[in-house]
Amino acid sequence: GAGVSQSPSNKVTEKGKDVELRCDPISGHTALYWYRQSLGQGLEFLIYFQGNSAPDKSGLPSDRFSAERTGGSVSTLTIQRTQQEDSAVYLCASSLAVGPYGYTFGSGTRLTVV
């Protein structure tokens, strides 16, 4: 696609429910990144994919968070048993490859846990 597409743009969920966030990167971009922007923490790195592989999951805040990427394209970030502290804007970005390449960010998914 022309840009990085994220869905949904907004999600309100009840505490304890599972949510799935989707990112569709720019076609041909092999690197895909998930970031989180919350009021108290600013922007923080969660996880990246090179192709379908996520070599390092240590940035994920807890074991309730998981992410996968299939076909080297679309990625989903899943949060199980959501908590109020999970409320944030979840941003996806893609780049041509991992390394010193420019990023293109999606518009984000604003998650509110009530």
Next chain:
Amino acid sequence: KNEVEQSPQNLTAQEGEFITINCSYSVGISALHWLQQHPGGGIVSLFMLSSGKKKHGRLIATINIQEKHSSLHITASHPRDSAVYICAVRSRGADGLTFGKGTHLIIQP
């Protein structure tokens, strides 16, 4: 201490003024990014630097690797430049970016 420090945190200026936003970092990096975020908007990548200087329209970004410092300049500032400007670095050996807290810029007409 954050790995990435930006100054100033807030800046209000008049239309037409020359703007400078500074970024200092404490680790070895492979690249530094300048990002722009309008209120309620997404993040736009302005520059990625690993050395020297880049220019795009009225925006100029410089980096001094030895001093671990980068600046973002805006010439002939305009109210539409009002946004949060974020410096982010990719540390050597790291996977993702580490972000500064951002500089909230307001350009008044």
